[in-house]
Amino acid sequence: MTVPAIETEKLTKEYPYGFLNLKKKISLENLTMQVDSGEVFGFLGPNGAGKSTTIKLLMGLIFPTSGTARLLGKPTSNIEMHRDIGYLPEQPYFYDYLTAAEVLDYFAKFYDLPAADRKDRVRRMLRKVGLETAGDIQLRKYSKGMLQRVGLAQAILHDPQLVILDEPMSGLDPVGRREVRDIILELKNAGKTILFSTHILSDAEMLCDRVGVIVSGRLQGVGAPGELVGVQTHKMEILFSLAGTQNTVRLLSHATRTGDRYRLELPEAELYPALDQLRDASAKILSVAQVKPSLEEYFMHLVSADRAQASAVEVSGK
Amino acid sequence: MTHIGAIGLNTFREAVRDRVLYNLVFFALVMMGAAVLVGQISIGIEEIVIVSLGLSAISFIGLLMAVFIGVGLVSKEMDKRTIYALLSKPVRRWEFLLGKFTGLIFTLVVNTAAMAAGLFASLLYVKHHLERTDAIVLVAVYFVLLKLAIIVSLALLFSCSTSSLLSILYCAGFYVAGSFVQQMRTLRADLLGPFAGVMRWLSYLLPNFQNFSVTGLAAHGVPVPRTLILQNTLYAALYCAIVLAAASMILSRRNLK
Numbered sequence: 001m002t003v004p005a006i007e008t009e010k011l012t013k014e015y016p017y018g019f020l021n022l023k024k025k026i027s028l029e030n031l032t033m034q035v036d037s038g039e040v041f042g043f044l045g046p047n048g049a050g051k052s053t054t055i056k057l058l059m060g061l062i063f064p065t066s067g068t069a070r071l072l073g074k075p076t077s078n079i080e081m082h083r084d085i086g087y088l089p090e091q092p093y094f095y096d097y098l099t100a101a102e103v104l105d106y107f108a109k110f111y112d113l114p115a116a117d118r119k120d121r122v123r124r125m126l127r128k129v130g131l132e133t134a135g136d137i138q139l140r141k142y143s144k145g146m147l148q149r150v151g152l153a154q155a156i157l158h159d160p161q162l163v164i165l166d167e168p169m170s171g172l173d174p175v176g177r178r179e180v181r182d183i184i185l186e187l188k189n190a191g192k193t194i195l196f197s198t199h200i201l202s203d204a205e206m207l208c209d210r211v212g213v214i215v216s217g218r219l220q221g222v223g224a225p226g227e228l229v230g231v232q233t234h235k236m237e238i239l240f241s242l243a244g245t246q247n248t249v250r251l252l253s254h255a256t257r258t259g260d261r262y263r264l265e266l267p268e269a270e271l272y273p274a275l276d277q278l279r280d281a282s283a284k285i286l287s288v289a290q291v292k293p294s295l296e297e298y299f300m301h302l303v304s305a306d307r308a309q310a311s312a313v314e315v316s317g318k
Numbered sequence: 319m320t321h322i323g324a325i326g327l328n329t330f331r332e333a334v335r336d337r338v339l340y341n342l343v344f345f346a347l348v349m350m351g352a353a354v355l356v357g358q359i360s361i362g363i364e365e366i367v368i369v370s371l372g373l374s375a376i377s378f379i380g381l382l383m384a385v386f387i388g389v390g391l392v393s394k395e396m397d398k399r400t401i402y403a404l405l406s407k408p409v410r411r412w413e414f415l416l417g418k419f420t421g422l423i424f425t426l427v428v429n430t431a432a433m434a435a436g437l438f439a440s441l442l443y444v445k446h447h448l449e450r451t452d453a454i455v456l457v458a459v460y461f462v463l464l465k466l467a468i469i470v471s472l473a474l475l476f477s478c479s480t481s482s483l484l485s486i487l488y489c490a491g492f493y494v495a496g497s498f499v500q501q502m503r504t505l506r507a508d509l510l511g512p513f514a515g516v517m518r519w520l521s522y523l524l525p526n527f528q529n530f531s532v533t534g535l536a537a538h539g540v541p542v543p544r545t546l547i548l549q550n551t552l553y554a555a556l557y558c559a560i561v562l563a564a565a566s567m568i569l570s571r572r573n574l575k
Binding site for chain 2: 015056059060061062063079080082083085087089091092093094095097098106107109110111112151154
């Protein structure tokens with residue numbers, strides 16, 4: 001049986017605050033989840049939901065109040081686990097007096113790589129993240145997006161089995177985001193396990209085998225994006241364009257218009273009568289598709305439900 | 319050891335690239351000015367003035383570097399969040415701490431060696447020759463380095479547990495108190511009552527910086543006993559080891575928020 005890449009059980013993190021630290025803020029509550037080997041797992045949640053807290057707990061940067069976590073079968077207290085794990089911190093910041101090549105060489109030293117091998121890897125990584133021409137420039141002159149690329153390079157420098165990326169798309173332009181997506185897919189094809197946190201849902205939908213949604217420190221749902229949003233739907237969508245006798249089409253009052261195109265959403269049972277009507281009006285049918293709720297709708301539903309519950313608790317408390 | 323060396327080298331590189339060693343220009347100007355001035359205003363005590371001034375300047379500049387860079391060694395990494403990427407590598411927190419300590423000590427050794435060379439150059443300018451007894455100045459410089467090592471270890475300890483500002487204040491407090499350890503031990507019980515005992519007990523916890531002060535001996539060319547060299551070396555090594563072990567324990571339990 002293969003060991004899960006990430007396994008947490010009732011992982012909880014509380015931060016004391018207030019006078020004499022008597023009050024406690026729960027950042028993460030009883031997180032139990034599993035990420036299988038070779039999987040791309042997206043960790044979704046609004047700002048302050050507990051994504052970075054979870055990742056820091058996994059990386060051993062902070063310590064749990066209770067619960068356990070194992071990475072590649074080893075407890076997070078085992079320092080040797082880091083040999084097979086790559087990590088990109090949120091909004092990474094590196095020694096700005098060093099060049100990108102020097103930073104990567106510095107980090108490579110901790111994997112006990114020989115100097116020649118280090119040099120070769122640094123060169124390859126800089127090329128991979130599109131910084132081959134900027135490798136000798138000090139990081140204090142780098143933009144946020146360039147720093148993000150350096151962060152990604154140092155995370156995969158040692159060819160790790162498990163890559164944990166905290167908001168990898170943050171600060172990147174569309175080209176940079178596309179490149180990061182390609183790198184994630186490349187890592188997946190190489191059999192690596194990837195966990196990344198994001199609040200850009202389209203990226204998660206595009207890349208992830210499974211996603212976990214965390215809201216207010218609690219894991220609200222885990223599954224494949226398709227499973228979570230539910231493929232069972234009884235609504236259809238017709239896209240069409242129409243020239244001339246528009247007033248004769250009764251359905252137009254229910255359609256939304258963008259330029260010369262119309263979009264009509266209707267129950268599945270009414271699809272064929274509607275198509276007949278459009279054909280009679282000489283409309284050009286552009287597409288007919290099943291309406292699927294997006295991950296964003298699912299996400300918003302969970303966040304709204306959580307906020308409503310929080311408000312209810314607040315009101316009843318008053 | 320490789321990890322400690324890598325972190326140490328990076329700490330030294332940071333000091334060099336942040337132009338910390340530019341303080342040497344200031345030291346060179348002080349020594350040049352003193353050498354020229356001493357030749358004009360003093361007769362027969364040029365060596366004493368140059369050695370006293372040079373050793374004081376080496377000690378003062380070293381102290382500023384040890385405290386101000388030392389307190390930022392850990393806290394700056396936390397504030398700038400550079401520590402996240404580093405500690406996600408197979409690096410133990412005590413290795414990180416020892417690497418930082420080694421790096422700053424190496425920076426101070428380079429800086430102090432350059433200043434000592436400047437001091438000898440000034441001596442040569444004033445006396446036109448160097449004598450065997452001038453080697454005592456080297457012992458005094460070595461003692462300054464031992465003192466700085468203790469201060470760096472204290473700065474690291476405070477840096478692991480509190481803010482930079484408080485760390486600077488604590489370091490200054492320890493330095494001042496550590497410079498009056500002998501007086502604390504000889505306080506009269508009839509004046510302080512039960513506090514005399516507390517003060518005596520405290521005096522053994524504080525670093526005894528008075529043992530490292532041999533400027534007077536060096537200035538007058540009086541040899542420093544070998545037992546004192548050995549004793550101070552062991553004392554500094556032991557004190558640093560205990561303080562660094564405490565710092566390491568604090569850092570290993572700290573949440574890096």
